[in-house]
Amino acid sequence: MRMVLVGCSGFVGRSLVTLLLNRGHQLTLVSRSAQPLPALQHPQLTRLQANPADPSSWSQPALLEALAAAEAVVNLAGEPIAEKRWTPAHLQLLQDSRIGTTRALVQAMAALPAGQGPGVLINGSAIGYYGTSASQSFTEASPAGADVLGRLCQAWEAEAQAAAGRCRVVILRIGIVLGGDGGALGKMLPVFRLGFGGPIGDGQQWMSWISRHDLCQLIAQALEDPAYAGTYNAVAPEPCSMAQFAAALGRCLGRPSLLPVPGPLLQLLLGDGAKVVLEGQRVLPERLQQQGFAFRDGQLSAALAAATS
Template sequence: MRLLLLGCTGFVGRELVPALLQAGHQLTLVSRRLARGYDTERASGALTWLQLNPASPTSWQDGELLEALKQADGVVNLAGEPIAEKRWTPTHLSLLEDSRLETTRLLVEAMAALPTPPGVLVNASAIGFYGTSATARFVESSAAGTDFLASLCQRWEAAAAAVPSGTRLVTVRIGIVLAADGGALGKMLPVFRTGFGGPIGSGQQWMSWIHRSDLCALLQQALENNAVSGVVNAVAPEPVSMAVFSKQLGRSLGRPSLLPVPGPVLQVLLGDGAKVVLEGQQVCSERLQTLGFSFRYPTVASALDAATS
């Protein structure tokens, strides 16, 4: 397939792009960053790198990006600033929204204007759609929450839902992605390796997670399998509490995990963004069971052992 990839040069893209290239797909990668890596693939024509901002209307005017969209059989849109890495100032909240909503709106508008739009759009969302809860269990059919993240996810998904009728839409609500070189686990590893790690906050909050390799396999299946459509929760079948997660991470590293990280420390660092870590939700996927998706890392022990080996 000829694929257009937005927001795929970061933490998830580092594994997704090589996997799609290995599967024989031809890729056009859109990023605000300078082209880095993939020299052999770019030289062979298997990968084209466009240094553009997909949240800017000018990027979608006549040019390379629009031409790549015209030629694409499918699109993956993972564009969006990280949620829990900076304080939620008014400026940063606007960036969180624009990087998702404007990119998706402009992409879908450009697709709708084509005589033959791409056959599939795999669009990211997040399990923040459901809000937070200490007791509820959420699946794909569960109602949306009412906080900022839930509202952002609802608007994000609504923007993607405006795709042309001939385009198959897969909305992937992504949980906490685990791999050693980034994300939440990447930040926790240095502390835990010193033996000073432990649960964050109360330790009772739920963590609904997925190993990055399984997420990439799911995204690839969503592109290639016409039976996949609608909303899919990208979470492993074993959500755990933060306390259980921290204990297993200590075991995988052979280190103690006894010292809790107080919630107020995170709130000082991240402000409202600490909510993502301090308040969780138990999310499962009924759709992945129906689709017969096979997890490489179905348990938190297997995922953390792989990430720390």
């Protein structure tokens, strides 16, 4: 298939691009950076520099031509949620990078002549859609939360759903992605390997996670299989508490995992952004299990072993 990939040059995108190329797809990678994935050279990969949140970017001849010829689009664009304080400027960036990018992309697709353009859009979202809870379990049928992330994800998904009249739309509410060279786990590994690791906060908050391998396989499968449509929780079937996660990581590395990271310290560093790691939600992949998706890393021990090997 010919595909346009947006926001796919980071932690998840690096693995996704390699997987899709290995499956024989032809990719156009749209990124703000002039040289995303500099180490990867492939005759089936084209790079275009643009600001995908700017509607005028989609009128560039090369990008417009790629979108018109594409059979599929993957949009994972979005600034990291929990790495900076939620100042008004950063909150605006979080919105623009998700809502603005998706809106501009869908509008560009809608402006294409009939018979041109992608037949499927895979769009990212996040389990922050549900808000946080220490006791509830959430499936795809659960309502959106009323907090900042719940409202952000709801608006983000609405922009993607606007393409439903033109193509098949798949929205993935992605949990904490586990990989050894990035994301939350990548930041925790050096501390744990030194023997100073432990749970963040009180350790009782839920962590709903998915291995990067399984997430990339899910995206590839959703692109190729027309049975995938609508919204899916992109999480493994065994959510855990932060304390359980820290203990499992310590066992995997053969290191102690007893020193907690105080919540007030994170709040001092990240402000409202600390909410993402100090609070959580128990999210279940009900629709993926009904559809028979095969998780390679369905158990936390297997996911951690694969990520740290």
